Amino acid sequence: MTESIYKKAIIAISLAVPALVVVLFYVSPPDINLGIDLNFFPKFHAVLNATATLLLLSGYYFIRNRQITLHKTMMWSAFAVSTVFLLSYVTYHALSVPTQYGGQGAIKFVYYFILATHIVLAAGVLPFILFTFFRALTGDYVKHKKIAKLTLPVWLYVTITGVLVYLMLSPYYV
Numbered sequence: 001m002t003e004s005i006y007k008k009a010i011i012a013i014s015l016a017v018p019a020l021v022v023v024l025f026y027v028s029p030p031d032i033n034l035g036i037d038l039n040f041f042p043k044f045h046a047v048l049n050a051t052a053t054l055l056l057l058s059g060y061y062f063i064r065n066r067q068i069t070l071h072k073t074m075m076w077s078a079f080a081v082s083t084v085f086l087l088s089y090v091t092y093h094a095l096s097v098p099t100q101y102g103g104q105g106a107i108k109f110v111y112y113f114i115l116a117t118h119i120v121l122a123a124g125v126l127p128f129i130l131f132t133f134f135r136a137l138t139g140d141y142v143k144h145k146k147i148a149k150l151t152l153p154v155w156l157y158v159t160i161t162g163v164l165v166y167l168m169l170s171p172y173y174v
Contacts, residue, residue: 006134014127017086021123024093034095039173041092042099042166048085049162052078056156072136079133082159102172111168118161125154 059074101111128151135144 010130018123046166053159
């Protein structure tokens with residue numbers, strides 16, 4: 001396949017995923033009893049985000065120390081963990097009603113600031129992640145390194161704030 005086909009696929013995925021998440025927040029979940037308690041999902045998502053954070057930091061450490069194989073392993077692992085997170089997140093929000101934050105005062109503004117930046121950057125970082133991996137897979141390491149310098153801090157922010165959102169919202173899960 002040509003590079004333009006990959007670019008179009010990356011753009012399509014990058015638009016489709018946030019659109020799906022937005023739709024899930026406006027569609028009522030089906031009224032079905034799955035026989036399981038869905039409340040394990042938010043903690044699971046926090047664990048996945050924390051794991052991705054550690055993998056990203058490890059990958060950065062390894063590339064800084066020219067340990068390319070370990071860098072690749074950490075970054076592919078972070079990508080896999082983040083993919084599992086995304087699939088699980090979409091599943092959870094397709095099956096459950098969003099939890100409302102109940103904090104009051106200044107902490108409420110802190111929560112909503114973290115949540116808003118987390119959401120915007122999570123949607124925005126996806127094409128950068130995909131293009132960063134694409135550049136690595138095609139051996140274009142000059143462009144890979146250039147885009148990775150932008151992608152890594154944003155991806156880290158998203159994984160770290162994902163954990164923070166969970167911790168701040170956890171007292172309000174039913």
